[in-house]
Amino acid sequence: MTRIMAIDYGTRRIGVALSDTLRITAQGFETISWNGENPEYAIVRLCEIIQDKDVGVILIGRPTRTDGGASESQRKAELFGSLLASRCGVSPIYVDERYTTVIASRFLSDTGVSGRDKKKVVDQVAAEILLREYLETLRMRN
Numbered sequence: 001m002t003r004i005m006a007i008d009y010g011t012r013r014i015g016v017a018l019s020d021t022l023r024i025t026a027q028g029f030e031t032i033s034w035n036g037e038n039p040e041y042a043i044v045r046l047c048e049i050i051q052d053k054d055v056g057v058i059l060i061g062r063p064t065r066t067d068g069g070a071s072e073s074q075r076k077a078e079l080f081g082s083l084l085a086s087r088c089g090v091s092p093i094y095v096d097e098r099y100t101t102v103i104a105s106r107f108l109s110d111t112g113v114s115g116r117d118k119k120k121v122v123d124q125v126a127a128e129i130l131l132r133e134y135l136e137t138l139r140m141r142n
Contacts, residue, residue, distance in 0.1 A: 002056025
């Protein structure tokens with residue numbers, strides 16, 4: 001079975017989490033820093049991970065506004081997902097990511113991670129939360 005990758009897309013950092021091959025666990029994998037303007041570096045790195053880790057499903061967090069409307073961040077995440085699909089050959093599944101970064105930040109604060117260390121991993125943890133929730137919905141369906 002192929003792995004599932006979750007992406008917490010941001011205009012400065014992209015958090016990446018991966019499932020195990022049995023699709024039971026979610027683990028933060030990497031934070032990709034980029035300039036927010038030219039996605040080439042981030043796309044290339046994600047394609048490398050997809051190939052190296054045998055990823056068959058990609059989740060991208062879509063930051064929907066609390067009123068349900070589309071946000072600028074949502075449009076950027078969808079554009080990035082389209083670029084990723086065209087370059088890597090795996091079409092993304094978009095999932096609601098409201099509050100995942102807030103939850104991840106609180107979790108890290110509660111566990112004693114702060115400042116610069118938190119900034120390095122908060123997006124990975126947010127991606128891990130997205131992936132855990134998705135894996136849980138898969139288990140509930142079966």
